[in-house]
Every structure is written in C-alpha cells, then in structure tokens.
Amino acid sequence: MSSPEQWTHPEPGVGPAATAATPTAEQVIAGLRATSEGGPELVQLLTPEGERVPDSRWDPYVADITAEDLRGLYRDMVLTRRVDREANALQRQGQLGIWVPLLGQEAAQVGAGRALKPQDMVFPSYREHGVAWCRDVHPTELLGIFRGTDHGSWDPLAKRFHLYTIVIGNQVLNAAGYAMGQRFEGKVGDDDGEATMVFFGDGATSQGDVHEGFVWASVYDAPLVFFCQNNQWAISEPTERQSRLPLYQRARGYGFPGVRVDGNDVLASLAVSRWALDECRHGNGPVLIEAFTYRMDAHTTTDDPTRYRLADELEAWKLKDPIERVRVNLVRHENADHAFFDEVQAEADQLAAELREFCVNMPDPPKERMFAHVYEDGNPVLAAQRDAYLAYASGFEGGGH
Amino acid sequence: MSSPEQWTHPEPGVGPAATAATPTAEQVIAGLRATSEGGPELVQLLTPEGERVPDSRWDPYVADITAEDLRGLYRDMVLTRRVDREANALQRQGQLGIWVPLLGQEAAQVGAGRALKPQDMVFPSYREHGVAWCRDVHPTELLGIFRGTDHGSWDPLAKRFHLYTIVIGNQVLNAAGYAMGQRFEGKVGDDDGEATMVFFGDGATSQGDVHEGFVWASVYDAPLVFFCQNNQWAISEPTERQSRLPLYQRARGYGFPGVRVDGNDVLASLAVSRWALDECRHGNGPVLIEAFTYRMDAHTTTDDPTRYRLADELEAWKLKDPIERVRVNLVRHENADHAFFDEVQAEADQLAAELREFCVNMPDPPKERMFAHVYEDGNPVLAAQRDAYLAYASGFEGGGH
Amino acid sequence: MATPVMNQAADQAAASTRTVTLGKSLNLGLRAAMEADPKVIVMGEDVGKLGGVFRITDGLQKDFGEQRVLDTPLAESGIIGTAVGLAIRGFRPVCEIQFDGFIFPAFDQIVSQVAKLHYRSQGRVTLPMVIRVPFGGGIGAVEHHSESPESYFAHTAGLKVVSCSNAVDAYWMIQQAIRCDDPVLFFEPKRRYYEKGELDVGATPDPLFSSRVLRTGTAATLVSYGPSVKTCLESAAAAAEEGTELEVIDLRALSPMDLTPVFESVRKTGHLVVVSEAPEEASLASEIAARVQQECFYSLEAPVLRVTGFDTPYPPSKLEEDFLPDLDRVLDAVDRSLGW
C-alpha cells in the first residue's frame, strides 16, 4: 500500500488519491505521524539531550550566537515560564478569572521573539506571553485581560506588539494588512527593512481568515511571517481533525515556502525565524513557519485535558522540554555555572513576586471605563447613556448594590 | 534569476523564497504563465485543431466513447451555447433583468456534466447552464432567476442539482456537508458509490468558505469533486489577483490531488471528471479539478469587458473554441455528416424558439409568493403581515398602483 | 394560555421527576432527540470527547459514535455551511457554537443560506437544523465570551430564534427545536447552566413558540428572556415585599415573538419594562417597545421602558455587573414608569 511519503506528498499522478475509504493501519499511522511528528523535514539544531547538531542551511542564522546570548535565551525562557506558572497559580487562587498557559512553548516563542528587530511588528494570538516578554511588554501588563479589568493595557503601537486576539484567525488578516502597509510605504527591500510576524495555532489553520491571510500576503508579496505554533491540540481536538498533512505544507498551495521547525528548540526557532524575517524584510515574503511543539498544560485553566488525552503523551514530551536542553548544553560546554542558574532562578522568583504583588493590588476599573473609548470622535447618544447611568449609580455610593 | 519552474513550484529549501521585492521581468512572465496558461501538466485529449492526442493515463477514462457519444457531446455543447446566446439576446431585449453567459465554457461543463451518474449530487455556482442541461434541468427552468420571478424553479432534490448559489463560495461548504452525508450513510466504497461535484470560479478560490470546504472534505474523506472553472477572470480581475500559483496546485497543501485540465476540451474534461468522480465514489475523495478555460463574453450582461481586457485576448481564445474542435474531429474522421450538423442546428433553433416563447409568456409572480415558504412550520407574525398587506393591496385591484 | 410547566412539575413531584441543572437538562434533551431520530447529529468544536466546554454534549459521542457526534475542524462557517449540506441530505444537524462571540464567522452562511434556502427553493428544500449558542455575560469571562447577539438573528427573516430561561424548559425546548422543520437559533443562558429545576420527563410541554406568564401582577409588566428572566423574577419578589405586584413574562420565543400575553398584560397594568442584556440600539427590546406602543397605545400610562446592556462593546468582566441589568436597575425603571 501507500508509503508515508506518498501519503504526505500527494502530487498529481503520484501515489494514491488520498486516504482510502477504509484506510489501512499503515495509512492511519502515516497520517498521524504526518500531522503529529516532526519527520525528516523538521529543523532541529539542539536535540532534546542538549546536543548541538550541525546544519549547513540553518547554522549561518545562529553563527553569531555567543554563550552569553544562549544564556540570555535560557533566561528569557525561564522567566517566561515562571511568569506563566505564577499566573496559573494566581488563577487557582482566584486572583485571575482565567489563564492561558504557554508551558512547553517557551522555545518557539522566545526563538521567534528574539529574531524580531525593533522595527518589526507582531500580531499575537492569546498565548504569546513569551513573545510579549521579548517585545518588552511587562508581564504585569498582561494581567488585566485575565483579571477582567481591561482588554489589553499595553500600547500596541509603541511596543509594536498588537493586542491579544481571541477570535481565532482574525489577527492573521490584520497582520497581512499591516505588512502590506509596510510594503506600500517602501519599508521593504534591504537589511533594515521591516517585517511583520503573526502567531496562530494549529487549530486556527482551518479558519477562512487564515486562508485569506495566505492569499492576500502572497498576492501582495507582503513581508509577513506566518508563525504557526502547532502544539498538537486545539482544546480537545488533535491536529488530525484539522489537516491530513503537516501544516507547514499548507504553504505549497499558495506559492511561498513553509518550514517545520522543532518548536522546543530555541536555537532552531531563532534560526528559522531570522531567516524568515530576513526573507520578508528583503521583499521575499511571505513565509510560513510551523513550530512543532506541545502544550504541556491545559488549554486554559478552565480546561480538563484528562478528558481527552493520555498522561503518557505528556510524559513523553517532558523529555523534550525546551528549557532543559539549553541548560544541559550550557552545562556540558561549561558556558554557565551554578551561580548563573541560581541568579536566573532568583530573578525569576523576584519577577514572580512582583507579578503577584501587582496582581493582588490591581484596583477594580472605574465604572467610566465601560463607556470610555468606544469612539474616538464621540457619540452623543452614548454620552447620554453614560451620564444617566453614572448619575444613577452614584445614588448607590457608599452602600453596596 | 529564478526559472518559471522554481517560481511555480516552491518547496522548502528549493529555489527563491517567493517573488522578489521587485520581480524581474522573467519572474513576472513566469508568474503570469503559471496562472494563465496550461503548462505541461494540462490534460488535453483533443487539440484546438481537433486532433486526438493519446494519453496513457487519461485515455482509459474515455475508451468507451463511441462516435455517437462524441456526437452527443457535440450536441450538448451546441444546444447549451444556443440557449446561452438566446438568453443573452432576451436580456438585451428587456425580457430578462440580467444574464450570466457561459460562452466558451461549454466543454468544461458538458464534460463534467456527462461524467456524473444519476446518483451523484451537484452544487453549481451561477454560470452552470451546461451542467444544468446535463442534469435535465430544462433551460426554461433557469429563466425565473434572471427574469426576477423566482430564485430557482427546479426541484434541487429531484434533479440532484442544487439551486444556483450567488454568494461566492457558500456552495462549496454546503457541498462538503452533503458529501459527508453520502459517506455517513455508507453510500461510498464501490462502483455504485455516490459522489458530489461542486462548481466555482477562479475568483472564488480566495474565499474562506472554499478553503474551509477543502479542510472539511479532506478531513472527512468526503466524496467531493471540487470543479474550479478557471475562466481567467473574476469580473475585471485576472487570476494573478487571486494566486501566485496555478490553482490546481492549491490542493497540494491539503493532501488531496489536483489536476489541471483543458477546459475547452470536452473529452479531457469528461475523462478527468470521470476519474475524479470514480475516486470519490470509491472513497478516495476529495479531488480538485481546475478546468482551464476562458470566458468569451462579458461577466454578465451588465458588465463591459472592454474596460479591462484587450480584444486580442478574445481573438486568441476564439481559436481554441470548445465546439469547433469537436466539429473538426467529427468531420475529419467522417463521424458526422452535413445532415447531422444541420439536424443539431435545427434542434438548437427549435430549443431557442421554445425558450423565447416561454420567456416572453412568463406570468408575473403573484403577490403571495413574496410571503410564501419563508418558513416550513409557519410564523403567525409574518402571516399577519401578509394578510394585512394583501388586504391593503387588494384595494388597488383594477387600478395600477 | 401557557400553563407554567415549572410549577406543574414542582407540584406533581412524581416518580419521573428529578432535580437537574439547566445544562444537564439540555444534555438529556439532546440525548432524547438523538434516540428518537437517527438523523439527528451533533457537531461543533470539542463536542465529542470533551463533551463541549460546558459539557452540554457530555457522553453523547461515547454512546452515539463519531459519525453522529462530530468534533469538527475549527471554523464556524465550516460548521454551519456543512450542516446546511447535511440537512439537504436529510440529516437534522444540531450545531454548537462554542461561545456567542464566535458565531460571527458563520454569519454569512446563516444569513445567506440557512435563512434563505427554504424560501429560495419555494419550499422544496427544508433545513431542519439547530444552532445552539451559549450566550450572555455574568461569568467573568474574557472578551467575545459574553455577547448577546440574538437581535441580529431576529432581524433576519427565515430564521427562528428561541431562548430558554430555566432547566425544565431547556429539556423540552431543545427537543422541540430539533423537531422543528425550520432552522432554529437556540440561545442558552450560559450563566444559568447550573440553576436547578424539577424536571418531569412525563409532562406535556407548552408549544415552542409561546411566551409564558411566570408571575401575575397588576402594577406593571416585566418582559424578558434567557438569563434576565431570573433577574425579573427576583425583582418582582423584591417589589412584592414592598407591596407592588409585578407581572413577569418569559418570552421564550424571540422570533417569531408571541406577544399576545404581553399585550394582555399591558392592557391590565398600563406599564411595561423590557429587560435584556443585549445592547439597546436596534434590538429585540426596541422591537417589543415598537409593537407594544402600537398595540396598546391607549392602555399605556407611561412609555415602554427598556433596561438593557449599554451601547458599548461588552466591558472587561470586572465591570459586567454594571453592564448587566440587575434588580436595582429593573426596579428603578419600574419606579420611573409608575411615576411617569
């Protein structure tokens, strides 16, 4: 019957049409592997065991990374994870309404985040706490969304990091438009060119908006890096529910390159992201990156993954932990000592304490916020509604209502 | 610089990333050719000059076609065109509000239409008059839509030919669902299996719904043939505005086959459609067919193509006329004589006269039709609205209002 | 008309009666519908193994299989668009939209196909499909998870729209919606999923498209639907303590609306307050006001007043108590009406 290669690389006239009506066991396995394992095309520079594997194509993109830089990436990941765990705990303690953990996706995000240049623009989904970190959005600035005091409190233009987008896929089109604008303004074409990076998940690839983003970006040669974090689950649905093929291959149908990178390998993520951003800033965009990773925690704090996946899977992925492999590498090459690790740990604890402190002291938003900034140029009907309500509500002041 | 092959077949690690910021002339030409010419992968069994070209892969699918069958296909195309031209004229004479011509697309549609088996289901777009013909929807049944008396007057379930769909892309998802149903009911898996065919244009490929249709059909192994008539224009926009690549290659990213067929070659269209439907009815769906053709008339009778395309283009395509090549072939092989052609001509004139007669005598719809069938189970609020209006309107009877 | 099933059930306390939450009641209703008709299928994001994020479809995939309970790809237009095709094929799809704010990617399919296909085909094609939407706020959620989009659908001819407000209705209404040959938007008051009721599965339900007087009164009328019905009942209880008897009507059917009991009530009370979480402008509340002022012009002693969400996007959840109509705002409106 069909080999995995045929199954995952159908071309006209080659191999079977697709899956058979009743697929063979072999086909099923090939299919699952295709969507849920790396395969030969997975870019990896650092193995789960912390070994640096040479790669003639991708090494040049991280040739400048010094031991200090690697320590920096390690620190970014540790702090990101610490923030994530602390926020998760804050939710458990009732300080946040919900939290969206990134546990396991630190390398994908920090690799991408550190590949960005200041002039680049980012459109995140809702789980990009690691990218936020790299864009100097302070972790405390993320809390309002999850505590219910605001819908995003950083300045998206100043940070060049758009607000989190919750409606799956929407931000992909917004990013395509932004990148078109970069091109229209002539900000593309050389080393100092601008690029845009947009983040979305494996599940998101099914949305029409993501497709339209692919169409627009390719037709307008937009300097846009599509960064798909395939964490293998869309809440309870595995990637097979979204695609027969590995997701990076989606790009084939549009005429731009797609690359699959080990999303638990911060060096590989950095290398591939730098390459992709470079292509874009020189005008060769768009590019699709599929960062193959794993969501080691629940979808959100309200999710119960034991209902849909086996504990084994998680255990297997713990062995591929993105932080651990960098630590091993640093230790093995004596590029970091105990003091360094202790320092980072201390810094993480400090940051966590700061986050907690900030969180528990967050004031409730004033009632006026409900009515503020609905319009830029004002709206007399709404203003009347506001005035009436605030006058009414002031009658309750002092007493609870 | 990059060769056309690289440009149109980008794979990870092969060739340039995509188009350059300022594409070279060579790239532009390659790009245009990629989206607007056949290329080596175009399936053609009958040249524009009427010569039958052997093709080891596709010949088996038309091996049973006798001279009589070929005359039948010729007749289908001539009658379809005659209906199209008559309806166009009826619009010019004020008998129809608008008409959507299929001139030039007869072979694509008749080839596909005659590949269908009775048990198959069809979801057309709005230009599929040739497919309608093959599904025994009488041309007079199409008129109501364009005269404004109804939104479709045939029985879509009895004819297994859904209503025309005007909102670009919608029908692709509806078809995917229908095909899923065929599969869920176990009607797929052998020679007598059922399949569904859905028609859409080159422009439609940009719509999110079409993408989602690709996702659903592939994930559910639906017996669905996506039949894209690439007539090279979406009103005034050439196919380059929708895609960098030939459209049949879109299927690559989803893991099912895509084939490009000469849409002006009725034999090739028949062969490829039969193969595709066969794959589907045996459970190997979905399949994408791109029928490469040309809209030889305006988008609709309200369109003015001289504003956006050169007359030369049309002249070039007249030489590739889908009907002419069959006529030449029939004559050359002495498979048809004058009497046959005269007969078909007479039949066409007769059909046109019937269409005209029917059209000019179509009664205006009764006022009640406005309120009928909004709901199956009734709606008392609407019923009251209807009763009040009909009572009011009856006051004007006799006098015009 | 309209005997309150709730009270009936409570009164009987028969063997067939059990205490269930609104969410569980929907689950039982779905199960009953699937047992009754093999053409009923459930589809949506995470409705299978997970049983839906609110567990409304819990256990259904296990018992009915993967071809009747479909974990679909993540795209709402795809869910609704393929459900249309399945319905044409003869299935009765029940689609779950995970949260109110995620129905918009499917808006085109709903407005252009779901609502129009029966009309376009002159009745030859029926679309017996249900679109379930957990809606409304009050659960402390992030953006896009607390919307009240029902007015968009009420404004769309060709759709039917209903909303249950309690556990007992939930059980019957979901089954009635599934049996309806027209497409039905089924709005579920998510913040009431855990409210309990006494369900008697042997009872005879009211017709689906009927409103119901839940409490009689003479001073003023409150009309509402979905999550705000409970708010109105609480307001009426509070008012009663001060000697003001309010009549409370649960609309249940949002399109078409059964306003006859409302007209009757207003003719008696002369005062009407409409309560809904949705923004006010061009809403169902506006429609009720427009129709009541027309039908009861000479009976109204004050204008119809609306207590609704504000014309802002749904606010951060720490402010939702201000956004959502509560007992105080309802009674304030009653006072204003009585004092007009």
Place this chain on the structure above:
Amino acid sequence: MATPVMNQAADQAAASTRTVTLGKSLNLGLRAAMEADPKVIVMGEDVGKLGGVFRITDGLQKDFGEQRVLDTPLAESGIIGTAVGLAIRGFRPVCEIQFDGFIFPAFDQIVSQVAKLHYRSQGRVTLPMVIRVPFGGGIGAVEHHSESPESYFAHTAGLKVVSCSNAVDAYWMIQQAIRCDDPVLFFEPKRRYYEKGELDVGATPDPLFSSRVLRTGTAATLVSYGPSVKTCLESAAAAAEEGTELEVIDLRALSPMDLTPVFESVRKTGHLVVVSEAPEEASLASEIAARVQQECFYSLEAPVLRVTGFDTPYPPSKLEEDFLPDLDRVLDAVDRSLGW
C-alpha cells in the same frame, strides 16, 4: 440647526456649482479625499481598472496608482481584515463592498475587530476606515443584491453608520466619513445613483452626524434615510396637493442618530411614520419608534407607525415593488395615523 445644503446650493447657482448624479458625486468626493490625504486608499473587488461595478471609483486607479486603489482578491473578510491592519499602520482605507448582500462574509471582522479595537486598546489604536456599501432594492437585481443590512451595524456598538440620500450630501458625507477617526459604515442608495443634484463644492456642509428637515409640515412627520427619502418627499408632495402638510426628515446618520429634530417635529405634529426598506423586526425603524414613544409620550396622538420591507427574504425582483415602501403605503400609514 441643519441648514439644508441642497437648497443652499440650488439658490446660489454659483460658478462652482454643477449638476451631478449621486454616483458621480461620490466619485468626486473620493477623489477630493484622496487628493487631500495621501494616506487615503481605496480597496475592493473591481474598484481599479473597472472603476467598480457602479463606476463609483472610476478613474481613481489611473490617477492615484495601484498602491492607492487596490483590486483585491475576492473575499470580503480579507478586504476588511487587511484594511484593519492598514488602518493600524496609519492608512485610511475606504473599502467597497460590491453589493449589500456580500458584506456578510466580512461580518466577523467588522463586529469583532473593526467595532471593538479602539475600545479594546483603550483608545490607543484608532481605526479611521470607511466601508462603502451600495444598498437597497429597486434595481431589478437577482438575489443578494438588494439587501438593507444597516440595522445589523446600528446594533453593533463601536461602529458609526450613515446613509446619504441625494447627490449633494453624497459628496460631503463621503469626505466627512473618511475624515472621521472612527470606523464608518457608509450606505449608498444604489437605486438613486443616477439621481441628479446641484453640487456647489464651495459650500459648507452640515456636520456628518446630523439629521435634516427637508420639508416642513404640521400634519404629521415622516422620517427616513437613504433611498426612501425620495419616496417620502414624493409622498409629502402628493399629500400637499390634498392639503395635508407633512414634515420630512432625512436621518442621514443612522448610528448615532440625531433624533432631536424628530422629537421637535413630533411635538409639533403628534404623528410619526418611519419609512425604511429594511425588514421591520428588530430594525432601525423599531429603534426610532421605541425612542420617540419614550421622548414624546405625551405628544403622540397616535402610535409611531412603521412602513418597511416585510419580514421575508428579499423577494424575486418582479415583486420588489410590493416589498418596497412606496408613496401609497406611506400615505396609507399617514392616513391611519391621522385617523387613529
């Protein structure tokens, strides 16, 4: 308030005055806006070489180039979604939706992003974008080409919605909408594209968000917008011949509405008829009725009556004369109001 610009222009007949159709006037207004601000870009299907199916963008690509007038791929969510990104980048996109019925694929981007981004970002991100929509029936078109979807957008907080009714307003309003820092849905009465007016490009326009009394009268008030305004003016002229003086108000701004002149008028006439092509249920007409009955409770001598499209899908075009409010239906409603 609100000096009628139309009459002003007609009176002056200055050198700068010319006779233009509504469509041409929009074209001139777009051109003026593009000349005034290099950040203004036009995008949509067929807006470039073809100049749009109604030729509203005729000649703009030729003069401003392909980077300011974009023939986009065929997908409305893509058009609006990328326009959002372009607006974030600092452009002022003017998107054309080819026909009313094709705005629905973009509904999600409009409701979830266009309407909310300014609010979500606490005012840090502004979205100065215009979505032009030729709307309404009366042109004998096929399905999906005659819809009146404005109520959906009026119900959506965060959007502004306007509609011009005549050639002179068209020129000013499109420019004002483009200058507005909020997203504006701009509804163009397609069946009035060929109606002419006397345009004085040197005149000073009324503010965008203001309604306008087009004709004064004392017997009853007609309020309308877009294509039905002309119907109302004709109705008023006919009524005047029979001695009944109707006041006619063109709403112009649909959200936020400037109802002050309407309230004033109703206080004077005591009778109000709202005229709109859109289906009635949960519509802008409902909103006007709801607000007027509240504001003018003691002035109304009859309920507010609505003359609208019916709650059916838009019918086959041979029936559209029955669907669309016409002079007779308007005057019938006036009669019913006066005889209440």
